[in-house]
Amino acid sequence: MNFEHIIIFCTVPDREAADRVADALVGPGLAACVNIVPGLTSVYTWKGEICRDSELLCVIKSRASLFDAIEAAIRGVHPYEVPEIIAFPIAAGHGPYLKWIDEVTRPGV
Secondary structure (H helix, E strand, C coil), X not given: CCCCEXXXXXXXXXXXXXXXXXXXXXXXXXXXXXXEEEEXXXXXXXXXXXXXXXXXXXXXXXXXXXXXXXXXXXXXXXXCCCCCCEEEEXXXXXXXXXXXXXXXXXXXX
């Protein structure tokens, strides 16, 4: 299958960082929508220590062809040394919604 649309997960430490990510993506047409989901607790290993932090999750909807530009934009505003930026293909979706993603994002390179 050739996947044209993606969902990207990106965790951030606070609302200000989430807003920076959303603004860096939606304004220039890299993403159609960024949902900001509060209330996460992330448990992970970092530099040999187990950490437990409160975070927010940005759920980003866009075109697969824009992933590289999205990654660069997030890295430009994200406060983490190694931000989570992972993409999942949208295997199927409501046709009008997927069309809307195409209409409000710029064409991929």
